[in-house]
Amino acid sequence: MYTSFLYQHAPVLVQNIMLSVRALIRKLIREKHGNAKLLQQITAHSYNEQAINSFAAEQLQHTLANAAEKVPFYQKLNINMELGITDFPFIDKAMLKAQKEQFFSHDSNGVIVKGETSGTTGQALSIPQNLNSVLREQAFVSRYLTWAGFKKGDKRAWLRGDMVVPVATKSAPFWRYSYFENMILLSSFHLTVQSMPLYLHAMHEFGVDIIQAYPSSIVALAKYLQSTDAYYPGELKSIVTSSESLSKEHKALIEERFKCVVFDWYGLFERVAAIGSCEHGRYHIFTDYAYVELLPAGNMIDGRERAEIVGTNFNNSLYPLIRYKTGDYVVISHETSCPCGSSFPIVEQIEGRIGDYLIGEDGQKIAILNHISKGVKGVLACQFYQQQKEKIEIRVVVEPNVFDEQQKAILIHNTHERVGYSIEVQVNEVPQLEQTKAGKIRQAICTYKEHK
Ligand SMILES: [Zn+2]
Structure with a gap:
């Protein structure tokens, strides 16, 4: 809105x-x-370890059974439900991106709310939720x-x-x-x-x-x-x-x-x-x-x-x-x-995530950068560089078949919306982004300092 x-x-x-x-x-x-009922229940047990543990065990059992029964990724594994959670494989964002439909339950009636996350690497990921989840x-x-x-x-x-x-x-x-x-x-x-x-x-x-x-x-x-x-x-x-x-x-x-x-x-x-x-x-x-x-x-x-x-x-x-x-x-x-x-x-x-920022046209610090690549198709990772106030370079790792001139224009538009239109925004495709010592990718590298 x-x-x-x-x-x-x-x-x-x-x-x-x-x-x-x-x-x-x-x-x-x-x-x-x-x-209200759930709120009442989780509020009541906050100071009771035994009650929390039994609530959590029930939730976990329900989650595993639901997945094994209705979700293709887990159905294919043929997991014996006598076994515990440690018999399930680890998954990560890359797997979700590659097989996103596989995690969708068959039981998908009702309102579906889609939200996107991106995190440190700027890889947007769409996670559907139902109303109950919200x-x-x-x-x-x-x-x-x-x-x-x-x-x-x-x-x-x-x-x-x-x-x-x-x-x-x-x-x-x-x-x-x-x-x-x-x-x-x-x-x-x-x-x-x-x-x-x-x-x-x-x-x-x-x-x-x-x-x-x-x-x-x-x-x-x-x-x-x-x-x-x-x-x-x-x-x-x-x-x-x-x-x-x-x-x-x-x-x-x-x-x-x-x-x-x-x-x-x-x-x-x-x-x-x-x-x-x-x-x-x-x-x-x-x-x-x-x-x-x-x-x-x-x-x-x-x-x-x-x-x-x-x-x-x-x-x-x-x-x-x-x-x-x-x-x-x-x-x-x-x-x-x-x-x-x-x-x-x-x-x-x-x-958690590293709090990096850009400087906007009025000298304001803008740290909410993961929203910029939301809705832009084909961007696998992105990072912002700002060495001078008037210019921002976005380095992007892209899926070349999807990321086209139109998507590039959206990315530039989203950036302008947040930093202001007087700042020149340039998009450069790169094979890999710079990483920190801990292997993290900073959202932005801003060497320009307006105020200390
Ligand atoms: Zn405490």
Whole structure:
């Protein structure tokens, strides 16, 4: 909706109404189909290890049986259901891309919601979900918000990748309101040094209780507060971050400048793992959300034991993924209990995606780059280079039969939408992208520095 001509050309008030109505419709659908029972159940067992384990065992059994019975990839394996999950093979993104239809359940009636993920390498991947899957996801998100102190009626700020304000808009307000959700939605695409005080003021004036943000956006505001030796003027219950990796240093900086605890959530569109930090800063693996295995990575970094997150989703019977290797890593913890009292196991830290960024035409940092290649066909991997402000080079690894001039034009258009039209965007096809020491591919390499 945000990129539609109608929305982009509507007055601010009409935009507020449009997005409020859309949010209301979604809320009504959620309420009609209901996830209240699941929410009640998963909330009740959070502090009871035995109850969690028996819930998870049941979910796992159901997931494996469903896959073996209805999903071609697993049917072909002829797995004896007397055996356990370790008899299933590991799968990864490359396998999904190559055989995506094979993971589709035969039992695919009803609404199918398609979403795309891309991750660090920029390889877009489409994961279909059914309505039940979306509703179940909501229940787990709702429980996490409750952990973060959210109560019905609380006011929230939403500072994430939604293009609520058209990129062509050059003057405030860079936020819109969702009336029925008590929410102010702020554009992370317009967050410049000049606009930062306005963002802080808008949230404070609205009386926000909880901020939900991309790490890169809220870190930028925390750094701004630090540079001006200031603190957020309002009183917050908490800040909830997700979708990008958040370092311990940045988490501490946000907590200091906003005077509240940061709850950091790790999840992915494949829905094979969810990990969230609690009020004591420990990361807990939500073992009732998915079956997570921690596969030893073999190599240690700075003397720390690392493991790859391998997950099995409980909440998407339409497209079940079993033992999916995420390519994301955790640092193992030796703690067995947390002062918060939760029974979910602990990991020391998540080493997820690397938070790289570009500089937009107004000097704003743009970190939500994985969205740019969404919807562009034939791009296997992409990486952005910016050595000077006026020019961005996109290096792409492409499928030559699919990636044509039209797709190239879409890629350039998507980039312009986010960084601004005055920046020259050039696409170069390369055989391979540059990798980091840990074998990761950075989303962007920006050597141009506008502000420190
Ligand atoms: Zn805890």
